[in-house]
Amino acid sequence: MRPFTYERATSAGDAAARVARTPGAKFIAGGTNLLDLMKIEVETPAHLIDVNGLGLDRIEPTAEGGLRIGALVRNTDLAADKRVRRDYALLSRALVAGASGQLRNKATTAGNLLQRTRCPYFYDTNQPCNKRQPGSGCAAIGGYSRPLGVIGVSEACIATHPSDMAIAMRALDALVETVRADGSIRTIPIVDLHTLPGTTPHIETTLGKGEFITAVTLPRPIDGTHIYHKVRDRASYAFALVSVGAIVRKDGGGRIAIGGIAPKPWRVEAAEAEMPRGAKAVASRLLAGATPTRENAFKLTLVERTLDAVLAQARA
Amino acid sequence: MSSLSDFELSRRGMMVGTAIATTIPSLADAASPASIAETHTASVSFEVNGEPRQLELDARTTLLDALREHLHLTGTKKGCDHGQCGACTVIVDGRRINSCLTLAVMHEGAKVTTIEGLGAPGHLHPMQAAFVKHDGYQCGYCTPGQICSAVAVLDEIKAGIPSHVTADLMGAIEPTNMEMRERMSGNICRCGAYSNIAEAMAEVAGERA
Ligand SMILES: Cc1cc2nc3c(=O)[nH]c(=O)nc-3n(C[C@H](O)[C@H](O)[C@H](O)COP(=O)(O)OP(=O)(O)OC[C@H]3O[C@@H](n4cnc5c(N)ncnc54)[C@H](O)[C@@H]3O)c2cc1C
Ligand code: SF4
Ligand code: FES
Ligand code: FES
Numbered sequence: 001m002r003p004f005t006y007e008r009a010t011s012a013g014d015a016a017a018r019v020a021r022t023p024g025a026k027f028i029a030g031g032t033n034l035l036d037l038m039k040i041e042v043e044t045p046a047h048l049i050d051v052n053g054l055g056l057d058r059i060e061p062t063a064e065g066g067l068r069i070g071a072l073v074r075n076t077d078l079a080a081d082k083r084v085r086r087d088y089a090l091l092s093r094a095l096v097a098g099a100s101g102q103l104r105n106k107a108t109t110a111g112n113l114l115q116r117t118r119c120p121y122f123y124d125t126n127q128p129c130n131k132r133q134p135g136s137g138c139a140a141i142g143g144y145s146r147p148l149g150v151i152g153v154s155e156a157c158i159a160t161h162p163s164d165m166a167i168a169m170r171a172l173d174a175l176v177e178t179v180r181a182d183g184s185i186r187t188i189p190i191v192d193l194h195t196l197p198g199t200t201p202h203i204e205t206t207l208g209k210g211e212f213i214t215a216v217t218l219p220r221p222i223d224g225t226h227i228y229h230k231v232r233d234r235a236s237y238a239f240a241l242v243s244v245g246a247i248v249r250k251d252g253g254g255r256i257a258i259g260g261i262a263p264k265p266w267r268v269e270a271a272e273a274e275m276p277r278g279a280k281a282v283a284s285r286l287l288a289g290a291t292p293t294r295e296n297a298f299k300l301t302l303v304e305r306t307l308d309a310v311l312a313q314a315r316a
Numbered sequence: 317m318s319s320l321s322d323f324e325l326s327r328r329g330m331m332v333g334t335a336i337a338t339t340i341p342s343l344a345d346a347a348s349p350a351s352i353a354e355t356h357t358a359s360v361s362f363e364v365n366g367e368p369r370q371l372e373l374d375a376r377t378t379l380l381d382a383l384r385e386h387l388h389l390t391g392t393k394k395g396c397d398h399g400q401c402g403a404c405t406v407i408v409d410g411r412r413i414n415s416c417l418t419l420a421v422m423h424e425g426a427k428v429t430t431i432e433g434l435g436a437p438g439h440l441h442p443m444q445a446a447f448v449k450h451d452g453y454q455c456g457y458c459t460p461g462q463i464c465s466a467v468a469v470l471d472e473i474k475a476g477i478p479s480h481v482t483a484d485l486m487g488a489i490e491p492t493n494m495e496m497r498e499r500m501s502g503n504i505c506r507c508g509a510y511s512n513i514a515e516a517m518a519e520v521a522g523e524r525a
Contacts, residue, residue, distance in 0.1 A: 001376045004356065005355050005356055031417060031422065032414070032418075039398065048375070050419075050422055052422060076411070076477060085485040093480075096482075101502055102399075102402060102405055103417075105411040235498075236480060236497075
């Protein structure tokens with residue numbers, strides 16, 4: 001790990017301003033992703049601003065009937081919150097499907113959204129990787145691509161976003177609240193938080209320099225059966241090959257977001273209109289334009305079958 | 317390659333000899349000015365197993381390395397150093413965490429409990445005693461992490477924190493074998509003592525119920 005200087009933030013606005021003006025500065029929240037990457041020098045911040053003491057660890061009702069989740073709320077506390085379990089079961093389910101009990105006790109809401117890809121070549125500093133080192137190439141294309149993306153990817157990068165929580169947040173149309181380096185605040189719909197790789201896979205979000213996430217807001221609860229179905233190589237403590245987050249109404253309509261296949265939570269509103277017609281119809285709309293590799297083409301079938309299982313579970 | 321292994325050798329010798337790990341960064345980074353060592357350190361005060369501790373550390377020091385190399389509490393083990401095995405599990409402010417994936421300086425004012433703090437020969441924690449009784453280990457390397465995790469898991473079930481296998485998110489959670497296995501998935505045991513670990517946990521859960 002490279003040496004860095006360390007300070008504890010005193011306010012969200014101050015933290016944003018400091019990260020923007022200090023070369024190589026980064027926020028550290030739970031640290032479970034950042035420190036992992038710092039140990040192998042994929043991340044090499046010169047300065048860390050610890051945001052754990054900012055008191056952003058509360059979950060509060062909003063005037064609109066939703067919930068406002070502080071950026072530092074731990075994944076365990078979010079999954080266990082009574083209002084979340086009752087009204088946003090999809091979110092609880094997605095959270096407890098991720099990582100391990102120890103990691104969820106540390107991982108934060110904002111850190112989870114901003115965790116970086118698990119592409120094996122991104123982690124291997126001996127390999128070319130456009131995301132880690134722009135312009136160096138992509139070792140995954142033509143390499144071991146089984147866990148990687150099939151849609152929304154580009155010729156520069158086929159990595160996926162690994163978060164389970166973000167899939168639920170996308171289905172729920174969460175809003176990301178931030179404070180920018182100049183002290184101004186804004187709200188980013190979750191659909192606009194993560195970007196597709198295009199020719200710049202090292203750029204992963206629409207956040208500006210120093211822009212700090214203060215909270216994530218959930219709109220009013222949505223009626224229907226909440227299901228999160230994660231398919232992985234072992235039954236626990238593994239990232240998704242494919243995951244389906246769904247809210248299915250009695251009339252068969254609803255919402256669907258897919259994980260494990262794309263650089264951001266994958267949701268196609270037009271595909272949701274097909275829900276009453278079944279998994280095949282939904283999958284063909286959701287996956288239109290997919291460009292899988294030979295190794296990960298199985299994910300197209302797996303999405304359809306997982307969707308089928310989810311819709312059957314909702315009917316049961 | 318040979319210079320790297322020489323360095324590794326001398327580093328090892330030093331670490332075994334004294335609590336000198338704080339000076340390693342300046343050795344490793346010979347090109348950097350001496351003042352860097354100053355600016356890259358930070359102090360932290362926390363309580364470890366009920367005792368107040370104050371440390372001046374290179375900011376890079378993980379909680380795991382602070383416990384092992386600075387406080388000489390070597391019960392907590394380093395397996396992967398990347399959050400993947402659970403050998404480093406300790407309990408901080410009542411919650412189990414991977415001490416390898418957090419910086420010591422991020423724990424100002426925290427209360428840390430390690431395997432040494434749970435109990436010792438003569439006055440074992442019930443979970444430690446149950447692991448002995450049920451043979452919940454072979455080589456024992458993962459065991460301190462398993463036991464810290466197991467103690468916290470029973471508290472999590474009691475507190476109503478759901479898991480991936482909890483059928484009803486709104487109902488009471490029972491300490492079933494399935495619940496314990498799922499919740500312990502962050503603790504890998506190379507020797508495969510899993511079923512005995514689950515039995516040890518069941519015994520402690522039963523006693524408490
Ligand atoms: C072994 C292992 C298995 C895992 N399995 C899964 C899994 O199955 N599913 C899953 O979803 N995840 C999994 N994870 C990932 C885990 O969920 C993330 O590491 C965690 O959510 C990151 O949160 P954090 O608070 O620790 O982030 P940190 O590591 O502290 O930060 C991550 C990034 O976010 C930035 N950041 C943090 N907070 C803010 C903020 N408020 N504003 C702006 N920027 C911010 C940091 O600067 C950093 O760049 C796994 C991790 C490990 C190590
Ligand atoms: S897929 Fe993306 S992250 Fe993986 S090697 Fe290629 S450029 Fe890097
Ligand atoms: S040493 Fe921390 S999880 Fe393996
Ligand atoms: S007892 Fe040997 S690794 Fe678990």
